[in-house]
Amino acid sequence: MAHILVVDDDIAMLQLVRRVLEKDQHLVTLQSNAKAVTEMDFSKFGLILLDVMMPEIDGFDLCNQIRDRVDCPIIFLTAKTQESEIVQGLGLGADDYITKPFGTNELRARVNAHLRRDVREKRNSFSISGVIFHLNAKEAEINSKKVPLTKSEYEICEYLARHHGQTFTREQIYEAVFGFDGESDSSVISTHVKNIRGKLAEFHLSTIETIWGVGYKWV
Amino acid sequence: MAHILVVDDDIAMLQLVRRVLEKDQHLVTLQSNAKAVTEMDFSKFGLILLDVMMPEIDGFDLCNQIRDRVDCPIIFLTAKTQESEIVQGLGLGADDYITKPFGTNELRARVNAHLRRDVREKRNSFSISGVIFHLNAKEAEINSKKVPLTKSEYEICEYLARHHGQTFTREQIYEAVFGFDGESDSSVISTHVKNIRGKLAEFHLSTIETIWGVGYKWV
DNA sequence: TCAAATCTTCAAGAAATCTTCAAAATCATT
DNA sequence: AATGATTTTGAAGATTTCTTGAAGATTTGA
Numbered sequence: 001m002a003h004i005l006v007v008d009d010d011i012a013m014l015q016l017v018r019r020v021l022e023k024d025q026h027l028v029t030l031q032s033n034a035k036a037v038t039e040m041d042f043s044k045f046g047l048i049l050l051d052v053m054m055p056e057i058d059g060f061d062l063c064n065q066i067r068d069r070v071d072c073p074i075i076f077l078t079a080k081t082q083e084s085e086i087v088q089g090l091g092l093g094a095d096d097y098i099t100k101p102f103g104t105n106e107l108r109a110r111v112n113a114h115l116r117r118d119v120r121e122k123r124n125s126f127s128i129s130g131v132i133f134h135l136n137a138k139e140a141e142i143n144s145k146k147v148p149l150t151k152s153e154y155e156i157c158e159y160l161a162r163h164h165g166q167t168f169t170r171e172q173i174y175e176a177v178f179g180f181d182g183e184s185d186s187s188v189i190s191t192h193v194k195n196i197r198g199k200l201a202e203f204h205l206s207t208i209e210t211i212w213g214v215g216y217k218w219v
Numbered sequence: 220m221a222h223i224l225v226v227d228d229d230i231a232m233l234q235l236v237r238r239v240l241e242k243d244q245h246l247v248t249l250q251s252n253a254k255a256v257t258e259m260d261f262s263k264f265g266l267i268l269l270d271v272m273m274p275e276i277d278g279f280d281l282c283n284q285i286r287d288r289v290d291c292p293i294i295f296l297t298a299k300t301q302e303s304e305i306v307q308g309l310g311l312g313a314d315d316y317i318t319k320p321f322g323t324n325e326l327r328a329r330v331n332a333h334l335r336r337d338v339r340e341k342r343n344s345f346s347i348s349g350v351i352f353h354l355n356a357k358e359a360e361i362n363s364k365k366v367p368l369t370k371s372e373y374e375i376c377e378y379l380a381r382h383h384g385q386t387f388t389r390e391q392i393y394e395a396v397f398g399f400d401g402e403s404d405s406s407v408i409s410t411h412v413k414n415i416r417g418k419l420a421e422f423h424l425s426t427i428e429t430i431w432g433v434g435y436k437w438v
Numbered sequence: 439t440c441a442a443a444t445c446t447t448c449a450a451g452a453a454a455t456c457t458t459c460a461a462a463a464t465c466a467t468t
Numbered sequence: 469a470a471t472g473a474t475t476t477t478g479a480a481g482a483t484t485t486c487t488t489g490a491a492g493a494t495t496t497g498a
Contacts (some may be wrong), residue, residue, distance in 0.1 A: 007351075042319070056356065073336075094331075094332065095332055095336055096315065113314055113315075114314075137384075137386045137430070137433075137436070138386070138430075138433060139430075149430070150431065151432035151433065164254060211407060
């Protein structure tokens with residue numbers, strides 16, 4: 001779901017955290033060299049877990065530096081239990097603070113809570129066959145590039161993709177996508193499908209299959 | 220700084236929390252009747268502190284209901300220390316969890332950390348596509364030169380830029396930028412966009428895209 | 439209050455999209 | 469291979485949605 005950076009000088013701890021976070025399908029990047037961290041490109045991370053006590057560099061310092069450059073949630077991960085330390089950590093712009101030893105489920109829960117907070121602010125979308133459908137924007141995306149579908153084309157595409165595997169007659173598609181009708185709407189769908197196919201072909205995709213005598217299906 | 224709602228059946232606790240939070244100039248609203256909470260207008264609060272153990276209604280339930288209606292940070296405040304409870308709380312959409320007895324400074328720090336997270340998204344200037352938006356002055360700047368946008372033009376521009384990538388209908392833009400309306404406001408936006416485009420074009424920018432059949436989008 | 443700036447309305451022209459249609463291609467069955 | 473049914477395709481016309489310019493209404497500032 002998200003790309004998470006974990007910084008800690010304790011290798012065993014890093015591996016533990018990776019194992020825990022990968023339960024939730026997160027992509028986890030580990031870093032035990034705190035100095036190297038300052039030269040990383042943080043933009044790709046959705047969340048950062050930071051140990052406070054590390055040789056060479058202080059976690060609080062690091063937090064400061066990261067916060068200047070990027071805006072994702074930062075969670076401190078540390079053995080310190082003094083309340084004043086917590087205050088210091090949160091005061092620096094960290095978003096949370098987990099004390100070792102921690103329960104692995106608490107770690108997961110806190111990480112996911114912060115990620116959810118981010119997701120909540122974004123649009124919803126779903127992805128299939130390498131195509132991402134952005135429901136609000138009514139746009140389809142392949143390889144981070146926008147597919148130039150018209151509104152009707154997008155609706156047809158999304159409908160078929162959402163019900164992938166199922167076959168629909170042209171009439172069913174027409175009725176589902178536009179309000180409803182009883183006219184000669186089958187040829188309309190045919191033409192739209194032709195155009196959709198043409199546009200998807202530019203991305204080397206042919207996911208709309210003709211079911212002879214019936215209609216179309218997304219595979 | 221922020222308007223904070225505190226819900227707890229323990230009056231002494233409510234007063235303690237109020238005293239602590241008012242140190243940071245927050246406006247604090249107390250509520251000891253959990254049932255009454257469900258009928259409140261949450262929109263004005265910047266953060267909500269919620270006790271888990273209350274008579275009549277369960278804090279987790281309440282969290283669910285609030286989360287359906289509003290998007291501000293929610294922090295649980297409770298005597299329970301079981302890890303599984305924490306997991307449950309955070310899983311429900313709460314953003315944090317503080318266990319009683321807590322240090323008053325930890326409370327302040329956590330509350331402020333979550334508020335800061337919100338504020339961070341509200342700087343007084345931000346930049347995108349080479350355009351700097353000065354929120355206070357309501358001025359846009361390109362290559363250190365002021366773009367002569369009128370107030371309405373600036374607001375539309377800033378709104379689209381702030382939500383770059385997202386498509387809005389003319390009506391949505393109108394409602395977001397001016398109060399709200401139900402008239403023929405779509406043509407107003409069309410004309411404003413035309414004028415904005417003209418002014419941005421002088422800086423060789425064309426960042427407002429028409430999404431056919433939907434509206435406009437900043438790219 | 440008046441003038442200038444800004445906002446809103448409107449309609450004509452332009453652009454994009456949708457629909458129709460018929461010829462060509464494909465498929466299934468005999 | 470021939471036939472009839474179904475689908476694909478291209479192009480043209482119809483429709484819907486934008487853009488634009490200009491004019492009237494409103495607000496702002498002196």
